[in-house]
Amino acid sequence: MKRIESRLNCASAEFQANSAHNRALAEAFRAMQHRARHQRPERDMERLRAQNKLFVRDRLKLLLDPGTPFLEFSSLAANEAYDGDVPGAALVTGIGIVAGREVVVNAGDASVKGGAWYPLTVKKIVRALDIAIENRLPVVHLCDSAGGFLPLQADLFADRYYAGRIFRNQSVLSKMGVQQVSIVLGHCTAGGAYVPGLSDYSVIVRGTGAIFLAGPPLVKAATGEDVTVDELGGADMHTSVSGTADYPASSEEEAIAIARDIVAQFNRREKARVEWQAPEAPYYDPQELYGVLPRDIKAQFDMHEVIARLVDGSRFHEYQPNYGKTLVCGYAHLWGYKIGILANNGVLFNDSSLKGAHFIELCNQNRTPILFLQNITGFMVGREYERRGITKDGAKMIMAVSCSEVPKFTVMCHGSFGAGNYGMSGRAFDSRFLFSWPQSQISVMGAEQAANTLAEVKIRQLARHGKQLTAAEIAAIRDPVVAEFRRKSSAYWSTSEIWDDGMLDPVDTRNALGIAISAALNTPIAEPRYGVFRM
């Protein structure tokens, strides 16, 4: 496998300007992430201390093996929702190492609204458990939640992917033989009570932990019974009488130590076999990614330069280097794992779509996980391309992506517009993990095109009634559309809505993908099978 030869001039004014621009974006992202992770009003932290509870980040430090990486999911979830009052959607999820085993962590953050479940909290938990199911990862739940956020209950309770899905996913995990342990560090009330209830193992802290379907006030209202928290669902009652929880603990630290000892009992399964060799750092410095990415979303750049800064030794075996050149396909190793890469170098034409579909089939045939690097404005449009069947060729690529059995990983590197998002394994196509870079954008079409389309429709409507719009009136239609599109196509919006598994500083992408690939190989890779390709 030969090294990619970078054509980049790192001394050029363009590179320097890109670099400064993208570094600033990465710093802004890190500052925002720091706030979401660590900054809380003093009174909330004071309340935790008064309740004798640790902050969720300190709990994680105790839970995870020292010196091991933690791949946090969606650290900026809900940051654009609920007036920004619910950082991280009031919970921390991610993949970490506990007692030498890869596990999914689902940890409620009681420093945010008492850990109440908002609609996006539920979405984030369900996604973490989907990740556990897809990658057969054991789960450690750190339960500390006030329960569903009642004013928004209609948006989190009853629908297919709402709160019920948490318990359905827990049950499915158990059926698959993937183990779960709950540590009850606060009250688990109503639905929340089923999290430890459906775990294979549960540890509960004496004094602060409690599990019940209804707390003392609700019991009093319902039946008139006067009962204390401890009598109703405390550690000693549940571990010695009801059997709802398994291990009592006298402190959070002890509870976490017990949970670590439980995880240490989980059998380590053999992972799916894929090609692997000793890892090698990229030959080109990943820091140069900042200079590769353009400042303008509409500017093109060469994805080979990105690949060179992600993969082992910057080595890349390019498949069909002369055919369908707007889609770069080929093999590389990342943290030692052999992967197939599909990366956009322009719009998808007929040939590039066919090349993509073919390459996905190759990767499935030889059991090679696939990485999609998106910078796509869509499939080519126009009479000539429709006559050549751009739709059916795009459909072939979408078919191959949808039915792919090898694990897929997607990084939103820059633009992701139109059906190109689909062909390149967007969120709906079940990539095992999907990450976004801070400057990336996603929307059905560009903001300008959307605004123009809407203005055009309006103008024609009015023209039928013999009216004509002034330039100011057209601007009044266009401008709000552009503003709304800009906001909702930004990576911050996507990550807030959990359309991805988190935003990444580009230089962290290699490590994040390494953890993601390692996790994904816990699931055996099935034989490839597809539907009907329209020929």
Added chain:
Amino acid sequence: MNHAFKLGEAEYNLGLSRAAEGYRLHVGGRSLAVNLHRNDDGSAVLTLDGRSEPAVVAVRGDEVFVHLDGDSYALRYEHPLQRLAAQAHGSAEDQVRAPMPGSIVALHVEAGSSVARGDTLLVMESMKMETTLTAARDGVVESVHFAVGQSFDRDALLLELMARPEQGDAP
């Protein structure tokens, strides 16, 4: 979660993780490269943060004996579960409850008796079998709720312990 070692009376919390070459030692917020290379003659070379020293290391159970730089050290590893359980000294264990229905055959203590961990508190009989209940920790008997010959149901509170006043570990 870190590992705890006792050196004399002092407790040290350390973490160890794998690195591309050797290990990394995590101590007090710092992370240092560490490796122990064993020679054929049983001696070893300890490399810590780039400095290498000959060392002799021997392990017996939870005890580690280290001879390094002319000094000898005896460390004691404490399993987190043991260490944390000892810290807590479970208040639930202070309530001695009947494991099954039965009656008291013999009482070895009375309210105010001082007991050590493992001391016999009472002997009960159930289903033609005698069971001895012992103190889960050092303390003082606070109260005894049943007399010899009296019968009780499962989970009945038989006896209560409390901490010795001078121990002062009650909250």
